[in-house]
Every structure is written in structure tokens, then in C-alpha cells.
Amino acid sequence: MRNMKFRRLERYRTGGSRDNMELSYPIPRSPSGKIYQYSPNNDAVPRLFLIGDAPEERKINEEDRVRIRREPGPGQTVCPYSGYIGDDDEFVHFDDVEAIKKQVEWEAAADISDYLADMAKDFNRRQPRNSFISFKMDVKPSRSLKPLVIRQDLLRDMDCNICNRSYGVYAISLFCPDCGAPNIANHFKREINLIKEQIVIADAQVNLGKTEIAYRLMGNAHEDVLTAFETSLKTVYKYLVKRNLIEQYESLCTKKAIGNAFQNIARTKEKYNQLGINPFNSITPNQLSILSLNIQKRHVIGHNLGIADEFYVELTQKEQPGETVILLGREIGEFADICGDVVAGLEKWLYSEGNLDILPIQSLVNTVSEQ
Ligand SMILES: [Zn+2]
Incomplete structure (x- = not known):
């Protein structure tokens, strides 16, 4: 050989x-x-x-x-x-x-x-x-x-x-x-682009006279915004708890402790408050109310076949109870953009390592409760 x-x-x-x-x-x-x-x-x-x-x-x-x-x-x-x-x-x-x-x-x-x-x-x-x-x-x-x-x-x-x-x-x-x-805002931008493409597809159905299909497609696009937003808030939160409150990670980040907290503005604030962060300080009060309204809208569309309930009517003062919640592509796009701004604001906490330790937690908590 x-x-x-x-x-x-x-x-x-x-x-x-x-x-x-x-x-x-x-x-x-x-x-x-x-x-x-x-x-x-x-x-x-x-x-x-x-x-x-x-x-x-x-x-x-x-x-x-x-x-x-x-x-x-x-x-x-x-x-x-x-x-x-x-x-x-x-x-x-x-x-x-x-x-x-x-x-x-x-x-x-x-x-x-x-x-x-x-x-x-x-x-x-x-x-x-x-x-x-x-x-x-x-x-x-x-x-x-x-x-x-x-x-x-x-x-x-x-x-x-x-x-x-x-x-x-x-x-x-x-x-x-x-x-x-950190690339999470970049990720979210990609989601927004996909959602806007979904809206274009839904609009095209309206022009073809297929209004029910269009409503369902709009509903899916709307839901996708909240799903992407919830996932982003949850992922950043879990990372920051692990980085800054490691000894509490086990208790704060169980499936039960988190549940669907990040589908809710008040509970999201409460969770981030534990880290001394106001997750909504990158958006205006007006944007925050649009965000809040859309999250509510999502629950009505997802759990009530799109029919406005009394709670929703009280919130919007638009539809009557029993009426179908209106979904406009422009509004879904605005909802997605606001979520994107929140995620971009949160992103800075991922690279400003140590800031959470330097800033006095109490003053941040006060800022959160003022909002
Ligand atoms: Zn890179």
C-alpha cells in the first residue's frame, strides 16, 4: 500500500x-x-x-x-x-x-x-x-x-x-x-413589513367583493401584531430578569407567573416595574391609548367573533354592542408602528448593561407610576 x-x-x-x-x-x-x-x-x-x-x-x-x-x-x-x-x-x-x-x-x-x-x-x-x-x-x-x-x-x-x-x-x-x-427592533420591523403585506392582500379582497375573507385576513394581521408584540416584550423581560435579577428568575419567569401578562398594558407595566423600567416611555400618551384600544379590540375579535361587547363599546364610544368591530388596514398599520416604537425603546436596555444598577430604582418606579 x-x-x-x-x-x-x-x-x-x-x-x-x-x-x-x-x-x-x-x-x-x-x-x-x-x-x-x-x-x-x-x-x-x-x-x-x-x-x-x-x-x-x-x-x-x-x-x-x-x-x-x-x-x-x-x-x-x-x-x-x-x-x-x-x-x-x-x-x-x-x-x-x-x-x-x-x-x-x-x-x-x-x-x-x-x-x-x-x-x-x-x-x-x-x-x-x-x-x-x-x-x-x-x-x-x-x-x-x-x-x-x-x-x-x-x-x-x-x-x-x-x-x-x-x-x-x-x-x-x-x-x-x-x-x-441588539437586533430585536430590527426583528420587529421585519414583522411590521410582513403585516403590512398581509393588509395589502386583505384590501385586494375587498376590491374583489370578498368582504368576509377580507375581514378575516385583517383580523389575522391584527392578531399577528399583538402576538409579535407580546413575544418581544416577554423575550426582553426574561432576558433582563436573568441578567439583573438572577436570583428571582425562577419565581418571576415561570409560565404561570408570566401567563398572558404581556397582552395587557397595566400588567406589562407592573412586570417591567420590577426591573425599574417603564416600557412605554418611548411613546406619547395618545399612542398609548391607541395601543390600549387595539389590544382590547384584539380580545373582542379573538374571543367574541368580532362582535363588540359592552366593555369595548364603553372604551371606544364608536360601535354599538353587538356590532362587528371595524378593522381598517390603516389602523392596523398604526398599531404595528406603535408596537415597533415600544420595542425600539426597550432595545436600549439590552445594550446599556449596568444602567439598571446605576439608576436609582425608586426614581424609575416614580416615573412609571406618573404615566
Ligand atoms: Zn451585527
Whole structure:
């Protein structure tokens, strides 16, 4: 086997000797060109995310420097769900390690099989033609198929608005995996754009005379705003409790303790008050009442088939009890924008680490109760 050649393996050789090759295999990529990453942080939920390419030339705006947690580029990765920072190697996905091992095994076996087939051919060629006894060497090549690796993109495809790195996450994440800047407002902007597209589709149904379908589509778009808003408020809250009130995390963040608190303005204020934050201080009182009205509207549409109840009528002074709650695309868009402003306001608490400790909690509590 001295002059045996590993033709396939040699293609990936980056160093070492022929007896002890150093190989470098490309990591499998998803259809959009991203690679799997697995957060090494046990507390991250979920742990899988995808990381894609970034433009070669990147420049962080000076005013955004306060947001980033590391200079973007190779070396370290940030868990987008938990904010944990570690060396790039820590984030390698175990499925990729396995996939590459399988590929190396398959290629080594195929190279050996080729070598034996060549050897047999050579042996057979050397046999004397008319001798009394003849030998023939027969090598059966391995029939196993080359391992196939499939990597799928995640539904939430993102581009960091600070460092331009592309990445993919499940439902929602807080940070860019490259520069570590909070990306939740960026996430929410993406939701708003999708919701506005839904409104355009619903409006088109009205023009076709399909009013009931249009009403349902509008209802779904309206619901999606509240779902995205609730998820964002909950995700930021849980992160901040873990960061600033770790010893209370178990009691404050159980499913029971949170419930649907973030579908309700007063309860949201109460929850954030525990952290000394007023989550609504980035919007005007008028915007807060529009927000409140829409949350109420959501309950009527979701639980009462869109029929206004007495409580809702008292709040809006518009519809009569028993009438269908009016849903206008423009109003849903406004509701989404206000939610986006609240999320953008909350985002600063994710990078102003330590501020919560510096600011006297009591004065913040007073600010909250004044609103
Ligand atoms: Zn970034």
C-alpha cells in the first residue's frame, strides 16, 4: 500500500504528510448559503441558528458603536438567543462534525476501493495467457452512496442593521451573532413589513367583493401584531430578569407567573416595574391609548367573533354592542408602528448593561407610576 493514492482525500488536504494528512472540508450550507451553529449556552432556548455571509467591506457607524459587543468578523460568535459570547469553535454544530466524518470515511473507502481495483487490473494483466493454471483477481467496488447532507434555512431570515451580517433564527432572537448588537427592533420591523403585506392582500379582497375573507385576513394581521408584540416584550423581560435579577428568575419567569401578562398594558407595566423600567416611555400618551384600544379590540375579535361587547363599546364610544368591530388596514398599520416604537425603546436596555444598577430604582418606579 506504499504508493497508494487517496485521490479524493488529497483534494481537501491542507497540510501534514501523506501518512498523516491534515484535511479541511467545507461546512455544509443551507440553500441560502448559511451554516448551522449551535449555541454552547445550556440556557439558550432554542440553540440552533444559522449564520451567513457579510459584505467584505463593512463599516460600523460611529453612533452605533455603543450597541455592538464585539468588532464583527471571525474569532468569536454571539448566541443570538442568550447573548453568550464564545470562540467560533464552541458554536460548531455537532451535525456538521458528524457529516464531515461520514464524508471522510466514505471518500477514504472509495479511494481504497479504487486502489484495489487498479491493483486487481494490474495483477490480471500480468497473468501469463496460456498457462495451465491462471488466477484472476476480482474486486467488488463498494456500493454505498455518497452521504447526502441537507441543511435547511430557518424561517426568520435576518440581516443585522448594524454590521450587515446575514443570519437565520427561530421565531425571535435578541442579538446579532456577529457584532452582538441588539437586533430585536430590527426583528420587529421585519414583522411590521410582513403585516403590512398581509393588509395589502386583505384590501385586494375587498376590491374583489370578498368582504368576509377580507375581514378575516385583517383580523389575522391584527392578531399577528399583538402576538409579535407580546413575544418581544416577554423575550426582553426574561432576558433582563436573568441578567439583573438572577436570583428571582425562577419565581418571576415561570409560565404561570408570566401567563398572558404581556397582552395587557397595566400588567406589562407592573412586570417591567420590577426591573425599574417603564416600557412605554418611548411613546406619547395618545399612542398609548391607541395601543390600549387595539389590544382590547384584539380580545373582542379573538374571543367574541368580532362582535363588540359592552366593555369595548364603553372604551371606544364608536360601535354599538353587538356590532362587528371595524378593522381598517390603516389602523392596523398604526398599531404595528406603535408596537415597533415600544420595542425600539426597550432595545436600549439590552445594550446599556449596568444602567439598571446605576439608576436609582425608586426614581424609575416614580416615573412609571406618573404615566
Ligand atoms: Zn451585527
